[in-house]
Amino acid sequence: MIQILKVALLAFTFVLASCKTESKQSIKTETITFTKEGELAVLATETDSIKANFDIEIAETEYETQTGLMYRKSMKQDRGMLFIQPTESLQYFYMKNTEIPLDIIYINSGMKIVSFQKNAEPFNEDTLPSNAPAKYVLEINAGLSDQLGLQVGDSISFSRN
Numbered sequence: 001m002i003q004i005l006k007v008a009l010l011a012f013t014f015v016l017a018s019c020k021t022e023s024k025q026s027i028k029t030e031t032i033t034f035t036k037e038g039e040l041a042v043l044a045t046e047t048d049s050i051k052a053n054f055d056i057e058i059a060e061t062e063y064e065t066q067t068g069l070m071y072r073k074s075m076k077q078d079r080g081m082l083f084i085q086p087t088e089s090l091q092y093f094y095m096k097n098t099e100i101p102l103d104i105i106y107i108n109s110g111m112k113i114v115s116f117q118k119n120a121e122p123f124n125e126d127t128l129p130s131n132a133p134a135k136y137v138l139e140i141n142a143g144l145s146d147q148l149g150l151q152v153g154d155s156i157s158f159s160r161n
Helices: 002-024 063-065 144-148
Strands: 038-043 050-059 079-089 101-107 114-118 135-142 155-160
Touching: 038 079, 050 063, 050 101, 050 135, 101 144, 114 144, 135 144
Parallel strands: 050 079
Antiparallel strands: 038 050, 038 155, 079 135, 101 114, 101 135
16 A cells, blocks of 8 residues: 555656646747738729738638637738638627737628728737628728728628639
């Protein structure tokens, strides 16, 4: 019995020592780089003229959708991320672990912009709802929606590489 207790105590000591060593190590994070997966155009409601073009990454798996633009240090002005949701419904995004201020553009299955959440604050975990059913969500740098004159009713078209 004493032998079993000695072995258990030794094992417990080893576990504590390895945990202590592990906690002193710094966590290394990789830089996430942009991967162009398609192109997206925003078209004016009245004229169908192009208001803006973006190179996009596409998020459609659960992991891609949950991760989004988290952990990115910056994003070029002509880039964005398009989220393709499985169904058209109210959408709820937040800025957890997102370092870049963003404009979040909600788009319905007819490819029309239905609402915006402008100047979303980095790291803010408050819910940013679509306020109308949306199938697609486009994230671009904060302030671009206003700078480009994007508005509810404008439409998008996109293609994959």
